[in-house]
Amino acid sequence: MGHHILPGNPPVELILRRSPRARRISLRVSRLDGRVTLTLPRGVREGEALDFARTKESWLRAQLATQPDSISVSEGVCLPVEGQPRLIQRGLGKRIVLDAQSITLPGPPEHMPARLQAWLKTLARERLAQASDRHAQALGRPYARLSLRDTRSRWGSCTSAGGLMYSWRLVMAPPVVLDYVAAHEVAHLAEMNHSPAFWAVVARLCPGYHAPRQWLRQHGTDLHRYRFDG
Template sequence: MGHHILPGNPPLALTLRRSPRARRISLRVSRLDGRVTLTMPHGVREGEALDFARTKEDWLRAQLDARPQSVDVTMGATIPVEGRLLRIVPGTGRRILRDGDEIAVPGPGAAAPARLRAWLKGLARDRLATASDRHATALGRPYARLTLRDTRSRWGSCSSGGGLMYSWRLIMAAPEVLDYVAAHEVAHLAEMNHSPAFWAVVAHLCPDYQTPRRWLRDHGTGLHRYRFDV
């Protein structure tokens, strides 16, 4: 693993990687963090790979420009909650409240990001537990436990011991998207694979699963652009 900078405005940082399985030189732009990886098969000179990257510079810059910009979750910012965009405003009292197109967060503005993250995680746990319980009952397969994480590589998982794990950021997506992910993971309680039998179980639990599945594939990465560590 090495690194190289392509000059320009701005300069482009490349991560160079050799792969015994690679058949050709390839470039990849991470949808999560914008990292550019240049993969080389064994036997290909580094200079040859860098020449290839230079021929793709316009494409690289277009890919990076198209990435969604990060959003700092602070007063005045807008965030999605259950698929609806809400503006963060100062609140009174002790609880975070939704009111129309606003979400009111009491207390010091500096504490708002951490308070909102905790509130969203609590709401996510409630919604995901309800959906998981419903699907597990329909399937006749109980699960062992439910945990939440801030995972970037997957929206959920199911262990061989019946443990369900979900990304709490699903609470920012529309309810049907969260419900699909719950159905997907509960279906693994019966089929620990992605065979036709597995997808038949998903279709039984969530008949219109293709629509939310497509939304996650096309737009799900955007849920990671909301930064609560400000």
Template sequence: MGQHILPGNPPVALILRRSPRARQISLRVSRLDGRVTLTVPQGVPEATALNFAHDKESWLRKQLSAQTQMIQVAVGDDIPFAGDMRRIVAGTGRRISLTEDTLAVPGPGDSVATRLQAWLKSQARDRLAAASDRYAAALGRPYTRLTLRDTRSRWGSCSSQGGLMYSWRLIMAAPEVLDYVAAHEVAHLAQMNHSPAFWAVVAQLYPDYERPRQWLRRYGTDLHRYRFNT
């Protein structure tokens, strides 16, 4: 893997990746962070790949210009919580306060993002644990542990040892989306695959799963717009 620059205004950084599985050259723009990956089959000269990227420059710049703007979280911004947008405002006291319209975060301005992220993770753990407990009890199969991460490629996972992992950003989505992901991962305690038998278990735990599933496919990446690190 190497990095190259496509000249222009502005220049575009390309990450060149060799892949033994690739059958043709391809360009991909990440919806999460805008990174551009140029995938090249083994044996194809680097110059050929870069010429391909140059030929696709118009398409590439159009894709980059359409990227969703990233938001560095701060007082005055709006962020989603449990499916509803809340305005971040300066708070008083020691604890973050939630209303129908706001998230009041006390402390210095440069600590707001860090404090808010920690609070969101705490809320996510409580709600995901409650949902996981509920579905595991209904299924009659306990899980062994629950961990939170800031994953990009998946919203949750279930290990062969019965450990559940979730993205803490699910707390920003509507409650039914969080519940669906919990039901999905708990279903893996019975079926470690995505066979028809697995989806039958999901339907048993969460009958109307298709709507939140489609929401995640269409809009889930928007939850990664919000940056909490400076």
């Protein structure tokens, strides 16, 4: 039926579904992937259902915070970086070191989640800027600015003023996936829609984009399993 974003930190995407068999408005949080479904019985206005969801926001966020498949980032956990699982371990020195199989960082364990999140955001900005610059140059249309957020509802967006926004969690996905999302959003600089002309631009910027697009559909929610709140 549609989607609605419940504002907050983080924003929560509501999937609106109308059911002729439903007797009352209901909210359901999937234990599998954390998707939130707002079901409307016949005759109930969308605004009334959204008001109901807002009254249940505290309960809803509590449910999302206790998803059984969430992973608290800490020493000994495998965290994907650029599509490869890396074992988080403590080490000496002053900086975070990434190699093929591990992420090593100094300092007390309680500081690990915040440090890793900040490091991932820095890496994400670097990778997304590189990809966006490359695609914008190929398209011949510059973008105005680049910002990062932690959104569950979308991996990126492009404003009519040329502002690009991305989820920093894309840096945990394989590089081809990050590149596809950058191509998708840069393509909106030329086509602010999802018309055949838009997808033609995406195909030109990112040949074979169907595979990384499918990866996001199948595995994207897994990137939200990792929690950095300690």
